Amino acid sequence: MNESLLSTFVQVVESETLVHAAETLHVTQPTLTRRIQQLEQQVGMRLFERTGRRLVLNRAGELVYQYARRVLDLERKMADELDSLRDPEAGTIYVGAGLTPSIYLLPPLVAAYRTLHPRVQFRLRTGSSLQVLHALVQREVDLGIVTTVDPTWAEAVEAHPLFRDDLWLVAPPDHPLADGPPVSVEEVVRHPLVLMQRGSGLRTIVDRWLGGLDHAVAAETDSLESASRLVQTGVGLSILPRSCVQDDVAAHRLARIAARDDLGSRVITLVVRREGPMPASAERFAAFLPRIAEPSNQAPAG
Secondary structure, three states: OOHHHHHHHHHHHHHHOOOHHHHHHHHHHHHHHHHHHHHHHHHHOOOEEOOOOOOEEEEEHHHHHHHHHHHHHHHHHHHHHHHHHHHHHHOEEEEEEEEEEEHHHHHHHHHHHHHOOOOOOOEEEEHHHHHHHHHHHHOOOOOOEEOOOHHHHOOOOOEEEEEEEEEEEEOOOOOOOOOOOOOHHHHHHHOOOEOOOOOHHHHHHHHHHHHOOOOOEEEEEEOOOHHHHHOOOOOOOEEEEEEHHHHHHHHHOOEEOEEOOOOOOOEEEEEEEEOOOOOOHHHHHHHHHHHHHHHHHHHOOO
């Protein structure tokens, strides 16, 4: 299928009107109309329905748009990888990252790397660990940084532990446990808790630490930032990754409560494909990551 027609189609979809698409592509509206008609002839069905001046995708159009977007993204990635082979210092690195790494860990890493290699660009894609692994295997990203790697992926990806992200028990600064001695799990469950949603890796670790004791859940959320804010406003205690809450603790928006028993940790892990070459710029970035881990917070090898 003609990629020029796909590119025009995607621009029309995202502009929502022929007028805006024509301005962006610097062509006339009749030219755009003719290209859309050519694409419709190739696929054998109409792709749009008109609603006033707007063009609205029908079901066939939605399907073509999804695939056209992937084709164009892969074409751009191919061009970027070829650039990185010619000049690793000017390549584009595609990174897939779980929510915790993308928000709390990657920004300073990217900044540090670009200080050394200012011509390198990054394209970041966030999602669950599972979504990142899928994108990696499909070559939509060059490498992934995740918190959970299911053993069933061992044949497709290599996992390299980077950081140990310890879990902290946190409370509002004025909470009665905030200035006291280390607390037991029995003392913790006497207070309402803010927990991540069931099924998340963090919730699994926390449930294991709670050991099946009865506890009151004041709120559940799928966002670490939301959990932190809920604790700050006095909704309950929570157990959250150090990377997520250390700035709030330092700023006295949260208080860290010492626990008698180890709360556990999550391991931030670099994942790469077992098969196929990695662009030189991405390979260099992957080698850079373990070197800048804090010595006290490095994940154990193996």
